[in-house]
Amino acid sequence: MGELLSAALDSPLVGLLLALLIGLLVRLLLSRGPWRPPAPPCIRGWIPWLGAALQMGKAPLEFIESAREKLGPVFTIFAAGNRLTFVYGEEGISTFFTSKKVDFPQAVQKPVQHTASIVKDDFFKKHSEIHEALKLQLSQKHLERNAAGLYNEFCSHMQLLGSQGTEPLYSLVRQVMYPAVVDTLFGKGTCPTSKDSLKEFEEHFQKFDEGFEYGSQLPEIFLRDWSQSKQWLLRLFKKIVSEVEGKAPCEEDSKTLYHHVLKILNGTATYNNSLLLLWASQANAIPIAFWTLAFILSHPLIYKDAMDEISSVLGKQISAITEADLRKIPFIKMCVLEALRLRSPGAITRKVMEPLKIYNYQIPPGDLLMLSPYWLHRDPKRFPEPDKYKPERWKKANLEKNVFLDGFVAFGGGKYQCPGRWFALMEIHMLVVLFLYKYEFHLLDPVPDQSNLHLVGTQQPDGPCRVTYKMRR
Numbered sequence: 041m042g043e044l045l046s047a048a049l050d051s052p053l054v055g056l057l058l059a060l061l062i063g064l065l066v067r068l069l070l071s072r073g074p075w076r077p078p079a080p081p082c083i084r085g086w087i088p089w090l091g092a093a094l095q096m097g098k099a100p101l102e103f104i105e106s107a108r109e110k111l112g113p114v115f116t117i118f119a120a121g122n123r124l125t126f127v128y129g130e131e132g133i134s135t136f137f138t139s140k141k142v143d144f145p146q147a148v149q150k151p152v153q154h155t156a157s158i159v160k161d162d163f164f165k166k167h168s169e170i171h172e173a174l175k176l177q178l179s180q181k182h183l184e185r186n187a188a189g190l191y192n193e194f195c196s197h198m199q200l201l202g203s204q205g206t207e208p209l210y211s212l213v214r215q216v217m218y219p220a221v222v223d224t225l226f227g228k229g230t231c232p233t234s235k236d237s238l239k240e241f242e243e244h245f246q247k248f249d250e251g252f253e254y255g256s257q258l259p260e261i262f263l264r265d266w267s268q269s270k271q272w273l274l275r276l277f278k279k280i281v282s283e284v285e286g287k288a289p290c291e292e293d294s295k296t297l298y299h300h301v302l303k304i305l306n307g308t309a310t311y312n313n314s315l316l317l318l319w320a321s322q323a324n325a326i327p328i329a330f331w332t333l334a335f336i337l338s339h340p341l342i343y344k345d346a347m348d349e350i351s352s353v354l355g356k357q358i359s360a361i362t363e364a365d366l367r368k369i370p371f372i373k374m375c376v377l378e379a380l381r382l383r384s385p386g387a388i389t390r391k392v393m394e395p396l397k398i399y400n401y402q403i404p405p406g407d408l409l410m411l412s413p414y415w416l417h418r419d420p421k422r423f424p425e426p427d428k429y430k431p432e433r434w435k436k437a438n439l440e441k442n443v444f445l446d447g448f449v450a451f452g453g454g455k456y457q458c459p460g461r462w463f464a465l466m467e468i469h470m471l472v473v474l475f476l477y478k479y480e481f482h483l484l485d486p487v488p489d490q491s492n493l494h495l496v497g498t499q500q501p502d503g504p505c506r507v508t509y510k511m512r513r
């Protein structure tokens with residue numbers, strides 16, 4: 041046997057074959073490079089390009105939660121041409137908000153192009169400057185000024201509701217919040233707010249808002265109605281921009297947020313950015329004001345505590361509510377934050393720019409990294425009894441110093457956290473206080489569930505919630 045083997049090895053043909061085999065093995069090992077962690081588990085679906093989009097689209101929040109239960113804290117879903125990699129847990133959250141290998145503007149550029157037709161170069165040219173201007177104009181520093189304007193606007197639009205009536209609560213909130221906020225931020229009369237002009241505008245804006253999620257992902261030819269409303273709104277803003285630019289005031293104090301934004305844009309995609317600003321100022325705040333009122337009204341003890349607090353601070357007659365007054369009404373603020381915790385955005389996003397290691401996985405560049413505030417807020421370790429509406433849990437937060445509860449990320453985080461967050465909290469707080477102060481409400485329907493169709497933005501109710509209202513004073 042041994043002789044046979046040494047004879048075979050002596051044969052030039054076998055020697056050649058062995059040398060080839062060893063060469064192949066060495067090349068194979070070298071081409072693999074050093075060991076690197078595997079990519080996260082992936083749900084691909086079976087339809088080319090669409091991937092798992094159809095399964096996910098039916099109830100996206102539930103879909104991602106059942107994926108997390110099956111696959112763990114890092115997983116990828118391939119949908120509509122994108123690789124969406126969801127991350128959870130301490131390491132996932134801190135990497136999402138702090139890693140230099142992920143980027144916010146890169147993640148939202150395409151959705152912005154789809155929803156407001158802002159081309160890539162224009163978007164990157166102006167994005168960070170606009171973000172900084174919004175952050176400053178909507179910051180704590182300017183809250184007092186914004187609160188004064190908002191109070192008058194809220195009162196005059198509440199007056200139009202009459203002394204009593206029956207209506208869906210969402211519609212009551214929208215009728216007051218939309219015109220008051222656009223008049224404050226864009227300037228009085230800039231956007232349509234009168235009864236006649238409002239109807240057509242509202243129809244288009246509502247359609248634009250409802251289709252925003254699909255509109256941000258799919259080509260417009262698949263969404264004819266949505267696209268028509270978007271084009272209608274862009275044409276409207278084209279007119280508005282030329283009017284506002286023609287008469288911007290010289291004094292800094294008389295300038296609205298919109299004047300500041302138009303100055304920075306300096307002619308670049310002005311009406312497209314205006315549409316996005318309008319959407320951002322309404323899309324999340326209106327549902328949260330609705331949920332806060334609905335939760336308060338449906339919990340008798342909370343309703344009583346809320347009314348006791350409001351009456352003791354505001355008394356029988358008021359001529360204004362200032363930011364300082366709102367600070368004396370902290371329980372209502374806790375009610376707002378608790379509604380926001382339970383109805384937060386389904387997901388926020390960053391683009392992976394370089395290979396990124398999270399836990400034992402390596403996420404490839406090009407993936408969209410996704411984090412779900414909605415599900416993070418249901419972690420029982422951070423929020424005991426997470427599904428319960430418990431405003432008192434916010435007593436542990438240092439709200440006077442503007443510090444939220446640990447793990448609360450409804451406004452995102454890091455460098456690109458929502459620039460409108462302080463204004464948003466103040467406007468919702470004031471609207472809820474004023475509604476409860478001025479009207480007695482009774483719920484006619486149970487509080488609806490949230491619609492399960494959306495990942496983008498705060499959660500919407502999936503049915504009407506009628507109330508009767510009667511003026512108290």
Ligand code: HEM
Nearest residue numbers: 171320321324325328388450451452453456457458460464
């Ligand atoms: C309850 C109300 C609101 C919620 C829950 C909310 C939440 C968010 C979130 C989660 C983001 C993304 C942050 C991230 O990815 O880290 C965001 C971005 C943004 N929000 Fe808000 N927001 C609210 C109200 C507002 C208001 C009232 C305004 C303006 C008046 C506003 C303007 C914006 C803008 C312009 C961006 C994009 C920033 C950029 O592109 O750099 N938001 N918001």
